[in-house]
Amino acid sequence: DATIWKPDSCQSCRCHGDIVICKPAVCRNPQCAFEKGEVLQIAANQCCPECVLRTPGSCHHEKKIHEHGTEWASSPCSVCSCNHGEVRCTPQPCPPLSCGHQELAFIPEGSCCPVCVGPGKPCSYEGHVFQDGEDWRLSRCAKCLCRNGVVQCFTAQCQPLFCNQDETVVRVPGKCCPQCSARSCSAAGQVYEHGEQWSENACTTCICDRGEVRCHKQACLPLRCGKGQSRARHHGQCCEECVSPAGSCSYDGVVRYQDEMWKGSACEFCMCDHGQVTCQTGECAKVECAQGEELIHLHGKCCPECISRNGYCVYEETGEFMSSNASEVKRIPEGEKWEDGPCKVCECRGAQVTCYEPSCPPCPVGTLALEAKGQCCPDCTSVHCHPDCLTCSQSPDHCDLCQDPTKLLQNGWCVHSCGLGFYQAGSLCLACQPQCSTCTSGLECSSCQPPLLMRHGQCVPTCGDGFYQDRHSCAVCHESCAGCWGPTEKHCLACRDPLHVLRDGGCESSCGKGFYNRQGTCSACDQSCDSCGPSSPRCLTCTEKTVLHDGKCMSECPGGYYADATGRCKVCHNSCASCSGPTASHCTACSPPKALRQGHCLPRCGEGFYSDHGVCKACHSSCLACMGPAPSHCTGCKKPEEGLQVEQLSGAGIPSGECLAQCRAHFYLESTGICEGQNLDFCQNLEVISAVCLGISSTEN
Known part of the structure; x- marks a missing residue:
């Protein structure tokens, strides 16, 4: 870039x-x-x-x-x-020229430098004289050669074409044989070949890239001009x-x-x-x-x-006596000519090899064309041809021309119509390309040999992008699809526009509610979600009566979280086991040994409260501290003049009881605030002494 x-x-x-x-x-x-x-x-x-x-x-x-x-x-x-x-x-x-035995140096008409020609007889062709061994062009796709006084003409030989999936067969002006080319483009009523460039305007240049028009718009930098x-x-x-x-x-x-x-x-x-x-x-x-x-x-x-x-050409030459798949690759200098076998002449021109085969005149009527060793064209021998033949070759049954002018010639037989694997070209039935089952010309198939598929007149192993298989042929997808399984806009398997996404077989600008983009394809969100995405199945919003936590929707938030006003689970304050809001005063439950009091988690409940399964509850109004809600659950009294009448010891060994204004009989109020009990004899003596004291005081009075 x-x-x-x-x-x-x-x-x-x-x-x-x-x-x-x-x-x-x-x-x-x-x-x-x-x-x-x-x-x-x-x-x-x-x-x-x-x-x-x-x-x-x-x-x-x-x-x-x-x-x-x-x-x-x-x-x-x-x-x-x-x-x-x-x-x-x-x-x-001119480059140095080294001619063989009996060869002569000769400058052909229209050439600058001499070539080697043979010592044989010259040839006369259309008013021009050519030396033995000299060749000349009839057209771009045909040439002739003088061989010891005999003119032998050749036509360019075209190899069968096997184009790639994204290519089509085209005839290039100035070239003899058709070529494989990527798809052309159509823009503003003009057709442009692959690689062709044009300007839409002074700022926008476009190029055809495998059937797709791609344009670049030039950006102008800010301009500051000088004074004047x-x-x-x-x-x-x-x-x-x-x-x-x-x-x-x-x-x-x-x-x-x-x-x-x-x-x-x-x-x-x-x-x-x-x-x-x-x-x-x-x-x-x-x-x-x-x-x-x-x-x-x-x-x-x-x-x-x-x-x-x-410059040079690369040429793969298949040996006549080698195994079927053996070949030899040669680098041939620009301008060089050579014979590939007795009847095939090749040349390297413009870095491209063109081979020519002989164009032999037909034998006269009533003669048989028989191949002669060492000769390119057959000898004509008098023989009785099959009654269907006007002329024949190879054998009396192999026709070159048909007696009945309405019949067609197919592989030496005179037939009323071309058979399977052949197409009509004038009065001839010519063989289709090997991959065709039927065809209309030597370039395009109309049906293919299984398992090949028909696509735009070519037989391909797979349909490729932009096409789908319809029985034995490839049909084009809808323009919005890069790949598809049917003809409509709802049959897409992939989208042509990279900004579009695939949803239910159609290409859309976005996945919409309830779906997310999974590598260009819309997938359904989890059933609990109201919406998710944009490129993951995690929930973004939830349906009513559910809350959002960690990309999932649930009936309530898990422990340690609370639901905010938008229905999202947020983490509680670190002092809370569960909560209703974000601060330390929003606790609804605590982790042991802490207890909950008025929304706070405290290490102790404090005066007037006791812990009941982690929740601080108020003591009876008479208790300063307690172990439970009843008046008999006090462990300390609120009024200092009252005494704690102990009734039992708690599991922790702490005395608990009821707060009384006066300790019960046989108990007295100790400085600790607890009603302590004495033995019975001591108490009785105290009663006598107190009675005597009371009597003395009354007599004195």
Whole structure:
């Protein structure tokens, strides 16, 4: 991403995400001082000119200027050079030629360099004479060869095509054989092939990528212009630039701005200067090619460039006497020709191998075509053909032409209609491709050999993305589906738009209530949830009379949690075992040994209260402290003058009883506040003494 490179000197490409956008180079005005003798010069293998001082001895040739010491190709067969202002043209140097025994060097018509030809008789063809061993093209897909006075013509042989799932068969202009190509695109009424690039406008460039139109919109950076400058958008450019107020020019109906430079022709560069257009011819700098390169002139370029001549073809040759799956892969230099067997001629041209097979004339009526060893075309021998045959070959029963002109020829038999696995081409029944069960042409099947499936005229092992299997063929999915099991928008298995999600077989913008997005597919939330997600089954909201805890809905919060106003379980204060709110005063239960009193968990209940199963409850009103609610459960008295009449000891060994204003008989109030008891004799003596004392006091009175 963001990598920039130049596939050639006049083109710049950039990777945007995962698509490549290429644009022609825009040359900046180098602002040469032409009045001081500077000229525009195009450096070796460059596109844009630079300013250099004019060197003496440059040459003018065919409306171009060449620097002293430079070389260029003037025509297909001559190389010119500039030497101190003088142009010298010489024949193009040819690679060394080594001809075999009895072969001769010969320069074919329209060629620059000689080739080896045989010593046999020449051939005459359509007013031209060709030497023995010389070949020539009839068309792009047919050629002829002179063999000792006999013209043998060949047609290009096309191999069966097995295209990938996302490819279709196309005929490419200028190519002999059909090719596999990714799906084309349709945009604004135009059809674009895979890899083809176009501009929607100055800012948006689009490319066809396997049937999908992908566009990149150029973003313009903020622009601040200097004092006196103004904003303007140059011709063909997306973003505005700061331009000088010195004046604009009009050239071929296009507004140009001060110091702007553009190409008038391949070698002519025009500039706008204070409202005036001036054009200068660029001068070609000296180019020195490295070993293995050759100097060629590319169409649309001003100056020649060095191009590697190390082109080659990769060719897989299957041996005639090898096992069926054995083959040999060869690297063949560009331009080389060879014979692949006695009747097949191949050549490497434009890094592509094309093989030609002989086109033999039919035998005369009443003769049999018999194969002759060492010959490409059969010998014609007089024989009685089958009554159905007008002419025959291989055997009397193998027809080449039918006696009945209404019949069709299929594998040497004259038939009324083509059989299974054949299609009609004129008066012939030709075999379908091996993968076809039936077909309408040599390129497209109409049904396939099991277990292959029919898709857009091609037989494929699986339907692939965007298609579903309908019996023995592949039908296209609804436009919203990337994969599907049926034709409608509710039959999707995956969505074409990466922002959409799959719900109940349809592609939606969101999953909606009660569902969550599970890797592009909507899955139902847990039954307890009102809603969940967006990308997990955890509950977000719950139905009535349930609360939300840890992504699940339940009838009540677990211990240590409480339900807030929104129905969500929140953790209690750390002093509470359970609670009704967040603070320490919201406890509803405590962990032992603490006890609950007025919403707080306390280590002790305090005066006037006792702990009953962890809850602080009030003592009887007479008790300061107690073990239970009854008056007899006091362990201390609220009024200091009252005494605790102990009735029993608690499990903890603490005395408890009732608080009395006066201790019962035989008990007295001890300083501890407890009614203590004495032995009976002592008490009786006290009663006598008290009675005597009381009597004494009464007599004294």
